Amino acid sequence: MAFIKSKDLVHEYIRRDEEGNVESIQTALDHVNLNIEPGQFISILGHNGSGKSTFAKHINALLTPSEGMILVDGMNTSDEEYTFSVRQAAGMVFQNPDNQIIASVVDEDVAFGPENIGIPTDQIIERVENALKMVGMYKYKSHSPNKLSGGQKQRVAIAGVMAMEPKCIILDEPTAMLDPDGRADVLRAVHELNKLKHITVILITHYMEEVVDSDYVYVMEKGKIFMEGKPREIFKDVEKLKEHSLDVPQVTLLAHELKKAGVPLSDCILTRQELVDELVKIKKGGQI
Amino acid sequence: MLRDITIGQYYPADSVLHSLDPRVKLFATLVFIITLFGANNIFLFAFVLVTLIGIIKLSHVPFSFMVRGLRAIVVLLVIAGLFNMFLTPGRELVRFGFLKITDVGLKNAVLMTSRMVLLIIGTSVMTLTTTPNQLTDGLEKSFGFLKKVGVSVHEIALMMSIALRFIPILVEETDKIMKAQMARGADFESGNIFQKAKNMVPLLVPLFVSAFRRANDLSYAMEARCYNGGEGRTKMRPLKYSSLDQRAYICIFTYIILFYAVKFVM
Amino acid sequence: MAANENVLIMDHVSYKYSPGTAYEVTALDDVSLTIKEGEFIGIIGHTGSGKSTLVQHLNGLMKATEGHVYFNGQDIYDKDYNMKNLRTQVGMVFQYPEHQLFETTVFEDVKFGPKNQGLSEEDQIKRAYEALELVKLPEEFFLASPFELSGGQKRRAAIAGVIAMKPSVLILDEPTAGLDPKGRDDVLSLISEMHEKRGDTVILVSHSMEDVANYVDRIIVMDTGKPVYDGTPSQVFANYKELEQMGLAAPAVTYVMNDLKDAGLDVATTATTVFEARDEILRMLNK
Numbered sequence: 001m002a003f004i005k006s007k008d009l010v011h012e013y014i015r016r017d018e019e020g021n022v023e024s025i026q027t028a029l030d031h032v033n034l035n036i037e038p039g040q041f042i043s044i045l046g047h048n049g050s051g052k053s054t055f056a057k058h059i060n061a062l063l064t065p066s067e068g069m070i071l072v073d074g075m076n077t078s079d080e081e082y083t084f085s086v087r088q089a090a091g092m093v094f095q096n097p098d099n100q101i102i103a104s105v106v107d108e109d110v111a112f113g114p115e116n117i118g119i120p121t122d123q124i125i126e127r128v129e130n131a132l133k134m135v136g137m138y139k140y141k142s143h144s145p146n147k148l149s150g151g152q153k154q155r156v157a158i159a160g161v162m163a164m165e166p167k168c169i170i171l172d173e174p175t176a177m178l179d180p181d182g183r184a185d186v187l188r189a190v191h192e193l194n195k196l197k198h199i200t201v202i203l204i205t206h207y208m209e210e211v212v213d214s215d216y217v218y219v220m221e222k223g224k225i226f227m228e229g230k231p232r233e234i235f236k237d238v239e240k241l242k243e244h245s246l247d248v249p250q251v252t253l254l255a256h257e258l259k260k261a262g263v264p265l266s267d268c269i270l271t272r273q274e275l276v277d278e279l280v281k282i283k284k285g286g287q288i
Numbered sequence: 289m290l291r292d293i294t295i296g297q298y299y300p301a302d303s304v305l306h307s308l309d310p311r312v313k314l315f316a317t318l319v320f321i322i323t324l325f326g327a328n329n330i331f332l333f334a335f336v337l338v339t340l341i342g343i344i345k346l347s348h349v350p351f352s353f354m355v356r357g358l359r360a361i362v363v364l365l366v367i368a369g370l371f372n373m374f375l376t377p378g379r380e381l382v383r384f385g386f387l388k389i390t391d392v393g394l395k396n397a398v399l400m401t402s403r404m405v406l407l408i409i410g411t412s413v414m415t416l417t418t419t420p421n422q423l424t425d426g427l428e429k430s431f432g433f434l435k436k437v438g439v440s441v442h443e444i445a446l447m448m449s450i451a452l453r454f455i456p457i458l459v460e461e462t463d464k465i466m467k468a469q470m471a472r473g474a475d476f477e478s479g480n481i482f483q484k485a486k487n488m489v490p491l492l493v494p495l496f497v498s499a500f501r502r503a504n505d506l507s508y509a510m511e512a513r514c515y516n517g518g519e520g521r522t523k524m525r526p527l528k529y530s531s532l533d534q535r536a537y538i539c540i541f542t543y544i545i546l547f548y549a550v551k552f553v554m
Numbered sequence: 555m556a557a558n559e560n561v562l563i564m565d566h567v568s569y570k571y572s573p574g575t576a577y578e579v580t581a582l583d584d585v586s587l588t589i590k591e592g593e594f595i596g597i598i599g600h601t602g603s604g605k606s607t608l609v610q611h612l613n614g615l616m617k618a619t620e621g622h623v624y625f626n627g628q629d630i631y632d633k634d635y636n637m638k639n640l641r642t643q644v645g646m647v648f649q650y651p652e653h654q655l656f657e658t659t660v661f662e663d664v665k666f667g668p669k670n671q672g673l674s675e676e677d678q679i680k681r682a683y684e685a686l687e688l689v690k691l692p693e694e695f696f697l698a699s700p701f702e703l704s705g706g707q708k709r710r711a712a713i714a715g716v717i718a719m720k721p722s723v724l725i726l727d728e729p730t731a732g733l734d735p736k737g738r739d740d741v742l743s744l745i746s747e748m749h750e751k752r753g754d755t756v757i758l759v760s761h762s763m764e765d766v767a768n769y770v771d772r773i774i775v776m777d778t779g780k781p782v783y784d785g786t787p788s789q790v791f792a793n794y795k796e797l798e799q800m801g802l803a804a805p806a807v808t809y810v811m812n813d814l815k816d817a818g819l820d821v822a823t824t825a826t827t828v829f830e831a832r833d834e835i836l837r838m839l840n841k
Contacts, residue, residue, distance in 0.1 A: 047734045047735075047736055048704070048705055048706075048733075048734045048737065049704065057508075060512050062508055062511060062512060084514050084516065087511070087512055087513070087514050088514055091512065091513070092509075092512040094505065094508065094509055094512075096502075096505055098457055098502070099501075099502045099505035099506050099509065100505065100506065100509035101453070102449075102450060102453065102506070102509070102510060103420075103421050103449065103453065104298060104419060104420045104421060104449065104452055104453045105298070105419045105421065107524070108419065108421045108524065111523075111524035112510075112513055112515075113513040113514060114522075114524070115521050115522050115523055115524060116513060116514040116515050116516065116521060117514050118520045118521065118522050119522055120522060121522060121523060121524065121525075121526055124522065124523075124524040125524055128524060142300050143300070144298065144300075145453075146456050146457065149601060150601070160513060161513070164513065164514070176732050177731065177732055179600055179601045179761045180600070180761055180762070180801070180802070180803060181600055181601075181801045182601075206734040206735055207735075208735075245735060245736040245739065246735060246736075247735035249806065250764060250805060250806035250807055250828055251806050251807075251810060253828050254806075254807055254810065254828050254831050254832060254835075257828060257829070257832040258832055258835060258836070261832065261836055263835075263836070263839060272806065272809055272810055272813060273813075275810060276810060276813040276814055276817055279814060279819070279835065279839075280814070280817045280818075280819060282839065283819055283838070283839060461653075464648065464653075465653060465654055467610070467615050467648065468646075468648040468651065468653070468654040469654060469666075470615060470641065471613060471615065471641055471645070471646040471648070471716070472641075472654075472666055472667040472670060472715060472716065472719065473638055473641060473642055473666075473667055473669075473670025473671055473719065474666075474670060475638070475670070489656065490654075490656045490666065493656035494653055494654055494655065494656050497653075497656075497701065498653060
């Protein structure tokens with residue numbers, strides 16, 4: 001059974017004036033349908049304002065649908081009875097590393113979630129230590145978050161979610177404010193959680209190169225899913241991506257440009273190795 | 289200058305003081321303050337001072353780190369000291385025009401200033417050895433009885449610990465915005481007090497906007513991690529007295545008895 | 555002023571936090587640099603490499619603990635040097651500049667700089683108008699509250715706030731941080747267009763090699779408070795292996811070209827953009 005199932009999900013932000021009359025309605029999600037299987041690594045791409053963050057908040061029951069519905073692990077998020085079970089099953093990491101760390105010491109922050117759901121004391125310590133080890137931040141457990149780099153803070157935030165032992169983790173642009181080092185560390189940690197702990201990962205991002213290794217990609221625009229498929233299928237259509245000013249990884253773009261110039265490369269090249277291998281073959285084979 | 293404030297900062301180290309229950313430290317600090325202001329002669333004062341030095345040694349926090357907290361309030365100390373020195377009536381020692389220093393004034397000034405210094409060092413020993421969370425836990429537990437009269441002790445304690453977490457962030461932010469506005473020619477130094485207040489607008493508006501944005505983000509993050517008030521919460525490190533705490537209490541009471549014994553004998 | 559004259563000179567500049575104490579940290583270590591008029595420079599380094607500290611010395615927001623900084627030949631640490639004037643001449647756009655917006659309207663906010671320069675009301679309006687035109691903010695937003703704009707628009711408005719002072723040197727610290735790819739491309743091409751139109755000196759601080767390679771003509775790589783490489787993009791990226799050790803990555807195409815060469819193909823490895831790489835590979839294939 002699908003872990004997340006959204007059916008005709010609509011979300012409207014309604015602005016009211018002082019008398020409570022509707023001033024404007026902005027449709028952030030417009031009939032979104034998707035199924036996410038457990039254990040998958042899913043990426044959702046899109047510009048700011050494409051609705052991708054609004055969608056993320058629905059998976060965590062921070063927002064509930066205006067129309068349609070979304071089931072998380074079989075639970076309807078509109079049903080208030082399930083709110084906390086949904087949040088525990090699908091944890092969320094946000095963009096700004098500073099604005100999601102509550103405590104002044106790393107391990108106390110990681111403990112915040114388990115404390116909220118009433119885990120007994122001895123188990124909390126174990127969970128906190130395990131979670132910090134998973135993201136490689138164990139040795140910083142008694143540090144102040146203020147002394148950590150952005151990437152380290154973000155990994156602490158991931159540990160904070162993992163300590164609640166969720167089945168799924170949603171990351172809403174977790175790398176947007178990080179430098180390349182921090183970005184690589186965070187992505188490595190997330191991929192490990194997916195591979196070793198079989199956690200379903202939903203990565204929301206606007207960096208194309210971050211989605212290359214995912215199982216499935218959704219591209220959103222104006223509240224709708226406008227492309228979906230395996231990364232290779234998505235990157236095949238470089239022209240379409242460029243038209244919507246989405247980023248294309250340099251290697252894919254170079255392969256695309258070479259193809260346009262008549263070099264017989266295969267349809268979609270994602271990695272450096274693939275491109276180099278094909279070019280060497282072409283040159284040695286003297287096909288041009 | 290804002291960076292020098294060490295009050296509320298935690299200094300991670302492995303010491304007896306660090307492992308004490310925060311309630312013990314809160315109580316000890318209270319006792320320290322009472323005896324500090326009750327010390328009315330040089331012997332008692334020396335007694336308090338020696339105890340404090342001993343405690344500082346126990347804390348494994350570098351002394352230089354503690355006095356850094358004083359830098360921020362040096363001006364305040366000097367002003368308080370001068371007021372005491374010049375405005376207390378008594379036997380005249382020296383005279384500069386209409387200002388005179390009296391024996392009582394001089395004594396008061398020295399006593400007042402050293403009391404303030406010790407007060408700040410003493411309380412920062414507590415905050416430096418106690419994480420803000422432990423501190424608020426300690427306060428929450430110590431004042432738990434107020435819950436019965438309708439005070440939201442848990443919420444207040446949580447607000448305090450969040451405030452402590454965000455103080456350094458907002459200090460840094462203030463610094464950044466100030467620089468950004470200075471780069472646009474803003475002037476935060478010259479002018480009279482009204483102009484100065486007006487010149488602060490380009491600093492304060494962005495600072496408030498940012499604080500509200502952070503508060504909004506944080507509330508989402510807390511909700512996402514199943515925060516639902518104090519009901520049904522457990523603790524990773526619930527406060528539990530150990531034998532070490534019992535020994536500490538014995539030390540504190542011994543100190544109180546000694547202090548008042550000396551005070552009444554003298 | 556003649557073209558290619560040195561606008562900014564850093565002469566053995568060092569900066570230390572808490573000098574003389576146990577907490578002493580060297581943020582800049584004996585840096586000497588010259589920046590010529592009209593140059594478009596990228597300063598690259600990972601977090602903590604000293605790149606932000608470096609640029610804050612150029613407009614006097616930070617004062618070197620040792621060494622001198624000269625702007626148009628004058629030592630900015632001279633006692634009677636007009637620091638306020640320097641800051642309007644060397645404009646600085648900070649990271650997340652939209653966080654400095656404070657006025658009730660975008661237009662008023664952009665006027666803040668010119669107002670501080672002591673210009674007449676008429677000139678302030680003219681400057682603000684020109685600056686907003688330059689950053690291509692649609693006119694309908696001029697009188698809107700800056701807090702109602704989208705992320706990308708806010709950033710343009712904030713950049714306009716610095717441009718309005720007509721600085722001859724423009725420094726931008728991570729101008730694309732937190733923007734989506736479209737916003738990032740828009741801001742970068744805007745900066746490059748403005749550079750062409752105004753002919754000013756532009757210094758772009760970034761940690762993204764690919765961003766910088768497409769636009770600048772000189773790259774300075776900072777590491778542990780020192781400039782370690784200084785040259786054209788292809789000169790600098792030739793050291794891609796060393797850059798990697800500093801936690802920086804050369805553009806992906808640099809790697810592709812080097813891999814091709816290692817595989818025994820006859821290509822030059824100097825390409826730093828996709829189009830240069832394409833042309834070089836085509837040349838090699840057609841030979």
